[in-house]
Amino acid sequence: MAKRTILIIEDDQSLVTLLSRALEANHFTVSLALDAESGFKKAKRRRPSLIILDVMLPGMDGFRCLQQLKQDPATKRIPVIILSNLGQSDEVRQALALGAADYLVKADCTIGQVIDTIKQY
Amino acid sequence: MPKQKIGQSLPATSDIKSDFITIASHQLRTPIAGIRWSLDTLLDGKADKLSTKQYELVTAAYASNNFLVKAVNDLLRAARLEERGVSLTPRPTDLKALVTDVIKRNRTFIAANNCAVTLQLPPRVPKAYVDPLHVKPIIEGIIDNAIKYSRGDGRIKVSLRTAGNRYLVIAISDRGIGIPADQQRSVFSRFFRGRNAMKTQTEGLGLDLYIAKRVIEASGGKITFRSAERNGSTFYLSLPLQKPVAGGSPPAAPPVARAVATGDALKQEQEFVNITVHELKAPLGATKWSLEMLKNQTVGPLNRQQFELIDHVYRGNERLLMLVKDLLDLAKLHSGRFDVSPKPISIEPIIRDVVTSFQPEAAKKEITLTVSLPASLPRVGIDSIRIAQAITNIVSNAMKYTPARGTITVTVERRTGRALAAQNRRIPTAALAHTKNQHGYLVVSVTDTGIGISKAEQQKLFTRFFRGKGVLKSNTEGTGLGLYITKTIVELHGGDIWFTSRPGGGSAFFVSLPVV
CATH class of the missing domain: 1.20.140 (Butyryl-CoA Dehydrogenase, subunit A; domain 3)
Structure with a gap:
């Protein structure tokens, strides 16, 4: 089976390093974007099997990026998991209303839980 | 809001x-x-x-x-x-799935505490009319407490049943340390912690149950418990099956x-x-x-x-x-x-101490950090610890945003109040409120050759949690509170803080302090 590609849109370099290391150990291919604009372009070009998206990003924020991803025919079917440190019910609800598949709060989950969640999609 | x-x-x-x-x-x-x-x-x-x-x-x-x-x-x-x-968005919620998921997600924690959770379900569990995003952390918190306070006997029982055709009742019981009788009436107040719970070395803020009660009552349900010291506790969450009707009991707190x-x-x-x-x-x-x-x-x-x-x-x-x-x-x-307790003192040793403390870091980053002071300076009315903190904040920012081989210069000069007032017209970022001191002011300046501050960012510089745009991407440490605190310290002394900056062309920060 071909390796699944996960696109991570996240500006915190150290978290990206830790998460991609763990994803690669679990036989995923990892693609990275450090801001929402380039993440959106990468998603259109590479059509990853899943996108991990942060909310507080430089420039366009994650909610807007999610909205664009869900409106674009090329990317609207790709499941998007929000991985943020914002996690009030309002924000969670907003993300789910915009079409996010799941919402994880970084500080609340271990890397193992993030990987388990990714595997469900 | x-x-x-x-x-x-x-x-x-x-x-x-x-x-x-x-x-x-x-x-x-x-x-x-x-x-x-x-x-x-x-x-x-x-x-x-x-x-x-x-x-x-x-x-x-x-x-x-x-x-x-x-x-x-x-x-x-x-x-x-x-x-x-409490602002809720209730909808028919499958609590059987929700509870099962909570237990599953916490299995590592349950096992690590030598506990076992059994789930008792009736053949059919109707949906409850609640906001799952609010109810889930509550159930998680109560199970979490049951695990933490089990001590020795880790058998925890979670059961779901319907009460009449109005409520779904979730009962979570443990055989743990229980809640002392005389403390039971304050269980749902803020920052409550059982006396015996504090002795168990478990940590907690005592907010779970306070939040739980507010949310559940706003949902039109109720939360109660039965407990005896050393004999375990059972918490009962009664959650409505239908949208609560106005005037029904228990009274639903309006979710506004x-x-x-x-x-x-x-x-x-x-x-x-x-x-x-x-x-x-x-x-x-x-x-x-x-x-x-x-x-x-x-x-x-x-x-x-x-x-x-x-x-x-x-x-x-x-x-x-x-x-x-x-x-x-x-x-x-x-x-x-x-506290700010100003005394008439010389600012010179404070400036020298601050600069000296940054020299090792400057050497490491190949930054030239110099002080230039006039031969004699009048005394100023300052709190030496607070002013040292303020100057440290400013020099520390300059260190952060100045690349290798740059320079940082700290100077002090005496200015009249009138000269400072004239600055308000020349420098758009200066809005000096203190220019009336009859002996004039000493102005400390910290000038760097760093990345500078953009026009848009200049507006927000002294607000809480401000961090420059470029900063979010770099690995620079900072809380975004430094300049806000610095400004407050300086103003408490009857002085002002202002700056000039050009993106890419460095920044200069100025602090005025009244001469005594």
């Missing part, structure tokens, strides 16, 4: 970032997440095995990090509740935001900050020691990857400590407990 209508308009990031509690929590959570993930990676053994002693220290750091996660979450939920009241007077909001914010600070400081301090031992490799050698991970945790911990310290200053500033 106006209530957000979900799914209608998107708030811009600036809106998300605008309220204090959200930002404070986000600021705290970011390093906490970094620490947690690094410790995860260390513990899973992929970066090579740790010795027993190393493993113990890393596990201890992990436990204190777990506590921080929960503390920040609970404080955030409680603060939000006070600020906005409570109007909070500005004074109240400020008081709540302070309480939040104070408690956050005190509760967070202890675990952070303990972790710092563990990490230092690991880093110095006194408890065993580390390979390169392990060292990097520990170093990352260490830096995250330092960042949290700095943030907590700044939050404490901020809380003191707001409650008027920030």
